[in-house]
Amino acid sequence: MKKLLLPLAVSAALAGCGGGETLEDVKQDTKPVTPVASVKFDPSNGVISVPNDILFSGTQDGTLNIPGELDGDSKPLLSRSGYADPSLALGGLDGWSTQMPYQIGLNTPTGVTIDAATVAAPGAVRIFEVVMGDDAQTEACQNLSPALACRVVSELTFGPTGDFVSQLSEDGQNINVIPVKPFKSNTTYITVLTSNIKDTIDGGRSLTPSSTYTLLRQEAPLVTDAQKSLQAVIRSYEQALVSSESISADEIVYTAAMTTQATGPVVGTIKQLLASTFGTAKQPVVAVPDQDFMSVADKFTELGLAGALPPELLQAAGGIRYLTGNIQLPQYLSRPKNGEDAALADTYWQALCDNGVAVAAAKAQAGGQLPEPEAGTVDAQCNALSGGQLRDLGIDAQKFVSKYNVIPKEQWVANVPVQITFPLSQAPETGYPVVIMQHGITSKKEDMLSLTLALSQAGFATVAIDHPMHGERGIDVDGDGVDEFNATTKSVLHYMNLQSLLVARDNLRQSTADLLALRFGLNAINAFSQVPLNFNTNDVSFVGQSLGSVVAPSFIAHANLPIENELLKAAEPLFKVGPAALSSGGAGIANFLVESASFGPVVKTAVVQGASDLAVSKKFVSYLQEGAVADCGTFAGSASAFAACAYNTFVANLEAEGDLASIAAINGTVDQFAYASQTVLDTADPLNYAPLVRAVNTPMYMSVVVGGEGENKGDQVIPATTLPRNPLGGSTPLAVLMGLETATESKQSTDGTAGRYVVNFSQGHHSSMLTPSFDARTGGTAQGHAQATAEMQRQVATYLASKGLILPITDTTVIAK
Structure with a gap:
């Protein structure tokens, strides 16, 4: 696994570098300004923050078009196994994560510092749900390109009890956008940075657009077709926002659209x-x-x-x-x-048919008449199952399973x-x-x-x-x-x-x-x-x-x-x-794996080993081969325990040496991996199905070990929360999104309506529903762990047998208050 590059590079073709005047040429003609902080956005030089729907540009199948996937003729460069690279794996997706925090990079000249308080204030970052072109449900949008914004649906609410918050990164070089509620699946949002974001000079000067963004938002047309296409995209974002009368053009510093994955x-x-x-x-x-x-x-x-x-x-x-x-x-x-x-x-899933985007494009190019399928194909099956939207004509080499290709083989x-x-x-x-x-x-x-x-x-x-x-x-x-x-x-x-x-x-x-x-x-x-x-x-x-x-x-x-x-x-x-009873589950899989006391070091070991172009990676691999054998030899019988010991010892040694740069490099690489991996895992993540569980009103019980009694720690495998990494990861956010009521005493329905509950345990461990044995990693007492098992099993059996009408809480000594 190579070191991840997020923000991702964008192909030069995106900015029209293939003939005629480039954006770089145009920028050379612009008048320099007094150094001021600006947003990083320069596609011609491979600078773009993700998520960004510009990376759908040139897609042949409705999935993200990640640089390195396709050649100049839009033919695949990668075999199926080539998508093992975490950043390239995004190229198999039909959108972005519904739950991951994301960063928007800044250019801050020497001596210029962004005022963190202005970033964290309402109105600094605004997010709008929008309808894009080619939307069959909105007549006014049907004839627009799907790359163009058509109209604003609503604005998301800022704040810790709203939909998202924003903050300046610790190094002052990025604006962090952190969802506190998941975005809807298969939905497009436009993130806006506003002039309310200011630096600390002369009472505060507003953040500015990059010179590239300034050129793209102007009315005067640019030179090449590719430049004009990108210009139309950016201008459509701003026009949709201004037309909604929610924001003025003067307030807009930067816009970026992101379409979330279709999860179901x-x-x-x-x-x-x-x-x-x-x-x-x-x-x-x-x-x-x-x-x-x-x-x-x-x-x-x-x-x-x-x-x-x-x-x-x-x-x-x-x-x-x-x-x-x-x-x-x-x-x-x-x-x-x-x-x-x-x-x-x-070995990941492959679609049975050619994707709908390619089929529609082929049909349009052929004047509405598709070629006859070759013998031995499953074209008739694809045609019948999809109502003609999917075919098997050999026009989709990759056959990624997505919302445009929903039938797995x-x-x-x-x-x-x-x-x-x-x-x-x-x-x-x-x-x-x-x-x-x-x-x-x-x-x-x-x-x-x-x-x-x-x-x-x-x-x-x-x-x-x-x-x-x-x-x-x-x-x-x-x-x-x-x-x-x-x-x-x-x-x-x-x-x-x-x-x-x-x-x-x-x-x-x-x-x-x-x-x-x-x-x-x-x-x-x-x-x-x-x-x-x-x-x-x-x-x-x-x-x-x-x-x-x-x-x-x-x-x-x-x-x-x-x-x-x-x-x-x-x-x-x-x-x-x-009725269903869940124990020790959680959402935000990549985030809880990284934050897991049990699996976190194993994950980080694999990530740092794989980041082969990092100097600290080479040092870590050398340590695994030599020093770790001596330091962690007692764990040699368990690969995961050995990896956990080795990683924790290696990082402790770096801290003792004062090597903060190496620790920062490790943390940055792990953060990038977490972003890529959670984005890929999103369509399987329970967070995206929690609202559906709530909608179908399935009676639900959930037990979570939060610890707190004596030395009893919380669940050491799937934590209750992944804060501060992500407010949406862990067991508790899953329970909240499923609409479960926290119960600390017995519950019984009086009207025949099933209750839906989460019970937090102050004692016990990850596997307490199944075993009364003591778990030393979690701490606490053997008696407390045994009592937790008895209480959990009693709750599960009674809740299911009563169809959710009764939840007994008998032993309150193991229940968190």
């Missing part, structure tokens, strides 16, 4: 593809073969866990039947070609083991209600068995599968019986892939797709079981732990959203999920 269409399409198999041979079904009797207690013995359980719990587990089944799940991740970690780099079908339990007591007349359980990262489905006793006592059957590349779903490339890729037994980075962020994103989306297929396939379990079962598949709840809670909002939202296609409506009830 692809997984929504997968649900429709699954629904289309209803009643056919391709419909996923949970099948259960005939098998000898095994109880959960027997399974604990097989796993070597029986000796650690109290006798009364082991006896109770003997009253729960344990079964194994299987389900055929469509996989959109391709299989790696060999056993090297680098082989995962090109099925790469293979996985035969996935399903873990099933149910109480041996008499089933209700309607059958046992079912809980789908989903485990955490580096864990496996069997680890969820510790919750089955509480759920069985509440009358539930349970089903569970492994996440992709976890547990029994590791990948054995060469067929020797040993997995080359498995996040449970090998490396967490096989799933949370930092070497290829598009793969990390699509591992998360595959987890969601698998849960949708499992829920759909669960409807057939009674009919396809050779062991007599009586499950009520119309009454299905969900429990997620850690990663299971991270993918849950996307799964629950898509499961419960209505199916718009009338031909598929009959399948809609077969996806429904009732």
Whole structure:
């Protein structure tokens, strides 16, 4: 991984450097002015702050056009694995992040300092939601180019209780724009810097535009077609803003549009593809073969866990039947070609069809008549599934999955083991209600068995599968019986892939797709079981732990959203999920990984190692090979523990040496990586699905370990908050955006309406829902951790059994006040 360059360079063609007078030539003719601070914006010299929709310029497929992606003829320069570079990975996206803070660079001449108070004041930075051209919903905008702003919808609210805040960076060279609420997905916003931003000279002189921006905003046309095109874009931004009468032209110093990613269409399409198999041979079904009797207690013995359980719990587990089944799940991740970690780099999702942008362009160029498809294509399928918007004509070499290409290609079908339990007591007349359980990262489905006793006592059957590349779903490339890729037994980075962020994103989306297929396939379990079962598949709840809670909002939202296609409506009830209980989840995945006490050093180790052109990176790699062996040898048995020790020790040594420059270089590189990675992960991030969970009104319970009792720290894996890095990362922002009420005492509905709650625990640890064991990293007491487990399991079981009508809080000594 090369050192990231954000703000990103922009191709020279963007500014018209290919014939005729350039912007640089024009600037030479402008009269110099007294040195004053200005906004960095000079596309002809590769200076542009991101996010910025100018980087859609020249796109062939509606995704960002990152320099280095395409040649002069707009042909791809990169193979699929080439997008492993974090900055280039942005080129596979149809927009920007809904939640990441961003910077706008400044030019501050020697002796000039920006007044930080003016940056942090209302009116310094303003953000407007806008409608762009070619908008089918707005008649006045339909005939405009989609690159041009058409009209203002509304202005966002400034302030810590509003939508965003702004501040001057510590070095005074950037303006930081920090969302405190996520932006809407698939929406365009224009960020405006105003003349209210001032320096500290002569009572405060206003920030000024760059000379390039000044040329682009003027009425007099520039020279080349490319220059005129960019000029039209900038002028459209300012005209839309001024026409709204919200701001005057004199106040505007700088404008930049950003369109956020469309977060839901692809997984929504997968649900429709699954629904289309209803009643056919391709419909996923949970099948259960005939098998000898095994109880959960027997399974604990097989796993070597029986000796650690109290006798009364082991006896109770003997009253729960344990079964194994299987389900055929469509996989959109391709299989790696060999056993090297680098082989995962090109396994991210690929679209089935040519993208809609390319199809529309080809149709326009051909006078409305597309060429005949070649034999062996899936053109007829693409045409039928998309209503003619997508085709397979060989005009899209990259086939990125995006809002312009929403149908992912099925790469293979996985035969996935399903873990099933149910109480041996008499089933209700309607059958046992079912809980789908989903485990955490580096864990496996069997680890969820510790919750089955509480759920069985509440009358539930349970089903569970492994996440992709976890547990029994590791990948054995060469067929020797040993997995080359498995996040449970090998490396967490096989799933949370930092070497290829598009793969990390699509591992998360595959987890969601698998849960949708499992829920759909669960409807057939009674009919396809050779062991007599009586499950009520119309009454299905969900429990997620850690990663299971991270993918849950996307799964629950898509499961419960209505199916718009009338031909598929009959399948809609077969996806429904009732009350859900989430433990130790969080939003802002890249941010909570960086801030995680457990994973943060591992992430930072990978980032600094990969930034090979940094001097401190070379020093760190040398330390890993020599000094770290001596300093951290006791952790040699665990790659993640060794990496954490090595990184923390290395940074401590830099601090002791007073090498602040190297520490700043590390922090800057990590910040750039966090921006790129969160932007890539956004379409899989639960923050973007939290409003949908709220909209479908699914009853929801969430537990978060915030700590605070004695020496008990907060969750050491997924923190409650990622402040000051990002106010939208962690468990608490996710709970807020799902609309959950903080509960500190028992709750019971009086009108039959389910409650939606988050409970903050002062004691316990990341895995307390599953294990009462003491976690030394988190601190506190063994008794406190055991009490937290008992309280969490009681809350989960009662909340689900009561359909969200009752939440018991019995042991208040473990509840944060």
